[in-house]
Amino acid sequence: MTAAAPSRMPILYLSHGAPPLADDARWTAQLASWSADLPTPRNILMVSAHWENAPLSLSATQQARPLVYDFWGFPEKYYTVTYDAPLAPDLAGTVEGLVGDHAGGVHRDETRGLDHGAYVPLVEMFPEADVPVVQMSMPTLDPRQLFELGRRLAPLREEGTLIVGSGFTTHNLAWFDPREPADAAPPTPSAEFDHWAAEALRRGDVDAVLDFETRAPAARVAHPRTEHWAPLYLALGAADASGGVDSSSVVDGFWYGLSKRSWQFD
Numbered sequence: 001m002t003a004a005a006p007s008r009m010p011i012l013y014l015s016h017g018a019p020p021l022a023d024d025a026r027w028t029a030q031l032a033s034w035s036a037d038l039p040t041p042r043n044i045l046m047v048s049a050h051w052e053n054a055p056l057s058l059s060a061t062q063q064a065r066p067l068v069y070d071f072w073g074f075p076e077k078y079y080t081v082t083y084d085a086p087l088a089p090d091l092a093g094t095v096e097g098l099v100g101d102h103a104g105g106v107h108r109d110e111t112r113g114l115d116h117g118a119y120v121p122l123v124e125m126f127p128e129a130d131v132p133v134v135q136m137s138m139p140t141l142d143p144r145q146l147f148e149l150g151r152r153l154a155p156l157r158e159e160g161t162l163i164v165g166s167g168f169t170t171h172n173l174a175w176f177d178p179r180e181p182a183d184a185a186p187p188t189p190s191a192e193f194d195h196w197a198a199e200a201l202r203r204g205d206v207d208a209v210l211d212f213e214t215r216a217p218a219a220r221v222a223h224p225r226t227e228h229w230a231p232l233y234l235a236l237g238a239a240d241a242s243g244g245v246d247s248s249s250v251v252d253g254f255w256y257g258l259s260k261r262s263w264q265f266d
Contacts, residue, residue, distance in 0.1 A: 008243065009041060009157045013165040013235040014251065014262040016048070016121045019071060019078040021255055024182060028124045030251045034264075035125035042160030043091045043132040045153070047235075048117030049167040049228040053137035055104025056149075057112070058096075061089040061134060065113035083119040088132035091161060095136065099152050102139070109137075117166040131162075141226050143210040143233045150237020163238050165231030168258055169197055170222040175257030186254040189218030194259035198252075201263055204245045206236055222259075232263075239265035 014031075021027055050070050051057075059065070064087060069079050096106045114122070118135050140146065156163060170190040186194070196216045200208045210233060213219045213226075223229050239245045243266070251262040 009039060009160060009162050011157065011163045011165075011235050011239050011265040012262070013167065013232045013265075014121055015168045015258070015260040016117045016166040017168065017255060017258075017260070019074055019081075019116055019120060022120055022124065024255060026253070027251070027255065027260060031121060031124035034250050034262075038162070041131055041162035043088045043134070044122070044126075044162045044164060045091060045095065045156060046114065046118040046122070046133060046135045047138060047163075047165050047231045048115055048135060049171075049231060050115040050117040051112075051135060051137040052139075052141070052227060053107075053109075054139040055107050056099060056102050056139040057107040057109045057137040058092045059112040059114065059135040060110045061087045061092045061108065062110050065111060067113050067119050068115040070115045081119070081123065083114065083123055083129050085114075085122065085126070085129045086132040088134040091132065091156075092134050094156065094159065095134070095153065098155060099149060102149065104139070121164075121166060138227070138230055138234070141230045143230070146230055146233035147206075147210060147237035147240070150234035150239075151241035153234070154238045154241035157238065157242050163235065165235040167228035167231040169194055169229075169261040170257075170259040171228035172221060172224055172258070177256060180256065182255050183253070184257070186257045186259070189221040190254065190257050190259055192217040193219065193222035194252075194254075194261055197259075198249055198261060201245075201247050201249070204247070206240060206245055209233070209236060235263075235265060
């Protein structure tokens with residue numbers, strides 16, 4: 001793949017799923033179709049629900065590190081997946097320049113590989129693993145702090161960087177029951193939250209998204225903890241600072257009751 005540098009890259013928030021979501025033919029086809037319609041990124045900055053660390057940290061850029069199989073109790077095949085994307089030291093340096101004065105500065109974690117919130121969707125979207133990737137931790141779950149952090153990262157868009165927030169639009173694992181069909185009707189709270197989220201993003205209502213715990217139906221049921229919703233704050237911030245929060249819902253539907261809804265900000 002020859003990296004192009006369009007005038008402005010889109011920003012993504014995607015629902016990445018547990019490793020078995022990669023066995024869902026519909027989801028993998030949706031991600032493949034989505035990436036086929038994207039401009040070719042020069043590199044990718046991934047922000048996953050599964051890396052919370054303060055100070056803000058960046059994954060390895062000096063030597064390739066193994067993937068982080070940050071899950072338990074799955075069949076062996078999920079622990080043998082590989083994704084040997086090139087490292088992105090130049091991108092890491094640019095990120096440091098943009099947010100290096102963030103509280104605590106920026107830490108380079110040269111032991112850290114990509115976790116499943118990063119590599120599971122990347123395997124489907126960029127299967128050739130030829131786009132350099134660096135993962136960034138979330139130093140907080142505070143909505144407005146992450147929104148402001150996203151705003152500071154907005155210049156990356158002009159340099160050909162694809163910013164990806166990877167979470168899940170609803171994430172209550174009490175709903176996950178593999179004895180049921182994966183596409184069974186979702187629980188009412190999941191469906192209600194998904195509908196609310198789709199409408200809030202359609203209106204570009206940033207305040208509602210940031211204040212979802214008081215504005216969204218079944219907010220605390222859909223997200224008993226907020227780490228899977230939080231990458232959206234960063235994506236919104238980057239979009240808001242560089243053209244606005246005009247979005248399109250690219251993926252929808254449910255998987256074992258969890259909303260797979262995902263958005264692109266242009």
